Amino acid sequence: LIAPLAILRRQATALSAGDLSARLGPQVTRRKDELGELARTFDHMAERLDRTVAFQRQLLRDLSHELRTPLARLRVAGESEQDIEALRQRLAREVAEMEKLVGDALELVWLDTERPSLPLEEVDIVRLWDVLRENAGFETGWPIERMPCELPADCRVLGNLNGLAQALENILRNAIRHSPEGGVVRLAGRREDDQWLLWIEDQGAGVAEGELETIFRPFTRLSAARPGGDGFGLGLAIARSMIATQGGRLWAENARPGLRLKLCLQSV
Incomplete structure (x- = not known):
């Protein structure tokens, strides 16, 4: 009983310290008692947390990359000598594009992390x-x-x-x-x-x-x-x-x- 509890404590400490790869492993998860059930729940929680954080990090990297293009076009437009109306229309298109990009990314994060229960x-x-x-x-x-x-x-x-x-x-x-x-x-x-x-x-x-x-x-x-x-x-x-x-x-x-x-x- 002491050994699996020690493993659980060690891995919980590692997880709280930011080590999202921490898992209890088969030594504990294969047990047929309450400790085994707790261990399987712990590993499932850690796996989901690891996937969620990895997904968000990748999405943030991709989003920052995708925003560079419309931001660059905004900078060029701001330095151009276009007439005011043409410039206004160009800026409106770029802003609308960035709003959609950010809005879609936030919705995807919401769906992935919140797992909402939608009324059917x-x-x-x-x-x-x-x-x-x-x-x-x-x-x-x-x-x-x-x-x-x-x-x-x-x-x-x-x-x-x-x-x-x-x-x-x-x-x-x-x-x-x-x-x-x-x-x-x-x-x-x-x-x-x-x-x-x-x-x-x-x-x-x-x-x-x-x-x-x-x-x-x-x-x-x-x-x-x-x-x-x-x-x-x-x-x-x-x-x-x-x-x-x-x-x-x-x-x-x-x-x-x-x-x-x-x-x-x-x-x-």
Whole structure:
């Protein structure tokens, strides 16, 4: 009894001193008593803390890097001899870009660290898609006919309306951005037992098989073979986290041609 308690005390002291790699190890975690349960809880807590801090550090490094470009453009604009109106419009665009970057990064941190429990309700996916594609068409000039929905009218899932709308909107925007001229972005799916399997696919170049998981990491840029690489690379990361808070999953596969984003959500 004394030995595992000594290990627990030593590792707890190391963790409190900032050593996030501190773990109790199998000598204690494999025990079948209360000490073993406590040890497993400790290691789980330490692992989650380690991942969270590593994620935040990486996000901070990426964010500081991404802010350099708009800040540099602001500095150049401030030193230019453009007329006042043109300069005002340029500054407004740069500020709006930085606001979106910081806002998206903060939302991603919130989703990762807080693991919010969002209220769930019945969501009509067909009606939601109609709203999203109308908004996307207004902003991008795409006719809604190029964003068809092939779901049955009874496609309803258990989710958070706002969170699900944001996730689907991010996926739709990403698909439009990487679509060829005249391309189509399609929503389809089928019911599987007590879940709905949905997918959104474009007609772009797709991505390399090794990048199918990488594209969900913050600030990831897709390969040059896939056009439309503007944006900060946060949309899909936020979409995956938002889907996860609703008990769902989001992953990617190549559609040949194009990229297919698949979602699995609880049916109603």
